[in-house]
Amino acid sequence: MSALAVLLPRQPAAVGSEWGAARMPSALRSRKTIAALAILGAVWTAAAWAAAPVDRPSVLALAVKWAPLIFGGFLFNLLVSVAAMALGTAAGVLLGLAQISLLRPVQAASWAVTQFFRNAPWLVLLFFAMFLLPFEWRIGGVTVPFPAWLKAMLGLALPVLANVSEIVRGGVLSIPLGQWESAESLAFSRRQILWRIILPQAVKRMIPPWMNLYAILTMATTLISVVGIQDAMTLTRGALVAEARTDLYLPLYFMLLLMFFAYCYPIARYTQVLERRFAVRG
Amino acid sequence: MKFGIRLVLGALIAVVGTFGAAAQDTIAKIKQRGTIVVGVKNDYKPWGFLDPSGKIVGMEIELAEDVAKKLGVKLEMIPVIAANRMEFLNQGRIDLVIATMGDTAERRKVVGMVEPNYYAGATNVLAPKSANLKKWEDLKGRKVCAVQGAYYNRRVGQLYQPDLVVFPAVPDALNALQGGNCIAFLFDDTLIGSTLAGGDPKWANYEMPLASEDPQLWAIGVRLTDLDAPFGKLMKEMSVDWHKSGRLLALEKKWGIKTSPYLEEANKKHRGS
Numbered sequence: 001m002s003a004l005a006v007l008l009p010r011q012p013a014a015v016g017s018e019w020g021a022a023r024m025p026s027a028l029r030s031r032k033t034i035a036a037l038a039i040l041g042a043v044w045t046a047a048a049w050a051a052a053p054v055d056r057p058s059v060l061a062l063a064v065k066w067a068p069l070i071f072g073g074f075l076f077n078l079l080v081s082v083a084a085m086a087l088g089t090a091a092g093v094l095l096g097l098a099q100i101s102l103l104r105p106v107q108a109a110s111w112a113v114t115q116f117f118r119n120a121p122w123l124v125l126l127f128f129a130m131f132l133l134p135f136e137w138r139i140g141g142v143t144v145p146f147p148a149w150l151k152a153m154l155g156l157a158l159p160v161l162a163n164v165s166e167i168v169r170g171g172v173l174s175i176p177l178g179q180w181e182s183a184e185s186l187a188f189s190r191r192q193i194l195w196r197i198i199l200p201q202a203v204k205r206m207i208p209p210w211m212n213l214y215a216i217l218t219m220a221t222t223l224i225s226v227v228g229i230q231d232a233m234t235l236t237r238g239a240l241v242a243e244a245r246t247d248l249y250l251p252l253y254f255m256l257l258l259m260f261f262a263y264c265y266p267i268a269r270y271t272q273v274l275e276r277r278f279a280v281r282g
Numbered sequence: 283m284k285f286g287i288r289l290v291l292g293a294l295i296a297v298v299g300t301f302g303a304a305a306q307d308t309i310a311k312i313k314q315r316g317t318i319v320v321g322v323k324n325d326y327k328p329w330g331f332l333d334p335s336g337k338i339v340g341m342e343i344e345l346a347e348d349v350a351k352k353l354g355v356k357l358e359m360i361p362v363i364a365a366n367r368m369e370f371l372n373q374g375r376i377d378l379v380i381a382t383m384g385d386t387a388e389r390r391k392v393v394g395m396v397e398p399n400y401y402a403g404a405t406n407v408l409a410p411k412s413a414n415l416k417k418w419e420d421l422k423g424r425k426v427c428a429v430q431g432a433y434y435n436r437r438v439g440q441l442y443q444p445d446l447v448v449f450p451a452v453p454d455a456l457n458a459l460q461g462g463n464c465i466a467f468l469f470d471d472t473l474i475g476s477t478l479a480g481g482d483p484k485w486a487n488y489e490m491p492l493a494s495e496d497p498q499l500w501a502i503g504v505r506l507t508d509l510d511a512p513f514g515k516l517m518k519e520m521s522v523d524w525h526k527s528g529r530l531l532a533l534e535k536k537w538g539i540k541t542s543p544y545l546e547e548a549n550k551k552h553r554g555s
Contacts, residue, residue, distance in 0.1 A: 069336045135375040148375075226450070228366050234324075238332035240453035241325045244477065246484050249457045 088160025096168025364431020
């Protein structure tokens with residue numbers, strides 16, 4: 001069909017046959033969404049193709065020409081998202097556990113930190129990370145560079161940390177109190193109850209919101225283009241500047257959108273599957 | 283609001299900067315590192331823009347290459363935007379700014395501007411012929427697209443009071459202009475000239491209707507502490523050289539910019555002296 005359709009995760013027709021309807025009842029809806037998007041892209045490309053004058057390269061040719069560079073930028077966005085998520089999760093789990101601590105000061109402090117970063121705009125946190133952290137550290141006599149993308153990653157990890165903290169707290173609190181009480185009556189210590197009884201049950205409930213958070217983070221990584229980092233968004237803009245073609249504007253951004261969609265949509269679908277699987281019955 | 287953000291960031295950077303300020307001479311530092319780090323534009327054709335391999339090319343990039351060659355070091359380019367180039371320079375993340383930076387009195391308080399200036403542009407607007415603009419005053423109260431951080435935004439905003447709609451980059455603003463979100467696009471006159479002459483049929487019904495105003499010199503930026511130090515002096519020498527040898531005129535031609543009267547005059551002046 002069109003080159004844009006190639007960017008989709010799989011051929012629309014293949015979706016239903018590979019993912020059995022029994023395992024994934026909503027596969028049909030998913031297939032429709034993808035098909036609709038593919039048709040939209042194809043129509044758009046065809047329209048742009050038809051509109052392009054003969055003596056100049058077509059929009060499609062230009063999109064193909066710039067696709068490798070933009071895709072490289074997209075992979076960089078993914079790298080930042082994975083790194084920020086890993087860091088944010090590690091710190092967020094600790095913070096979340098601190099929130100359910102029995103020590104009043106620990107609980108209060110972790111609650112304050114969580115609320116602060118959870119309710120701050122991501123872009124503002126990013127600005128603080130970018131401009132407050134030095135660009136290089138001097139450790140002993142050695143100068144260690146502190147690249148911008150690392151700072152951006154830290155900046156994005158801050159809201160992730162706070163959200164993970166809330167997910168952990170909420171997950172633990174969602175386990176019925178009876179579980180705690182019966183474990184206590186069996187003479188488990190608080191630590192044992194938490195690690196052996198509560199957390200194993202809570203983790204299942206934490207995973208879907210955690211994956212949601214990851215998908216949101218991935219899409220939010222385009223924010224780093226605002227602080228001057230060469231991500232997919234910046235490169236798309238760079239391509240637009242270099243070509244100086246106004247008819248390229250929407251198709252190129254649409255190509256970028258498709259890359260993110262192809263990555264985030266399956267995550268969203270799988271999250272829903274997990275949510276259903278872990279749904280509390282009765 | 284934007285000014286407020288900058289003020290806060292500026293204050294933060296000043297605090298951070300005092301820790302990082304090094305007394306070491308910049309040339310020695312660059313040579314020790316083996317690399318000069320230059321802040322350039324990658325979204326401002328033809329001064330600095332991307333090619334499909336991701337390399338930054340353009341007229342200003344060639345100037346940066348000249349500087350690296352002169353110092354005998356490798357060139358590393360960091361793409362900057364108007365909102366961060368002076369901060370990066372003062373933080374020490376870059377050694378030099380060659381990024382379409384207008385030389386204004388206000389900016390001279392923050393960074394060192396290398397003279398003689400390597401380019402001069404003037405301000406005009408790109409507008410559909412149907413907007414029927416005749417004079418700058420016609421912009422009053424009407425929506426005019428502009429690009430973030432451009433030096434002429436403030437002046438035009440104060441003098442003619444248009445309703446400025448500010449975009450992060452040129453393509454966004456051009457797209458908004460074509461989408462009818464504004465009646466004109468406030469921009470550099472040489473670039474409007476090349477856009478109109480580019481032969482894109484989408485610009486066939488557009489024009490540059492006003493008399494160009496506010497000739498503005500562009501400058502290479504160094505840290506204020508470097509301006510009268512060896513590094514700043516070297517940059518001044520190179521700048522004189524570029525004018526004298528006709529290098530700037532040749533580059534202008536190579537990158538398809540209409541020959542600017544400023545460069546012609548400067549060339550004559552420096553050759554004469």
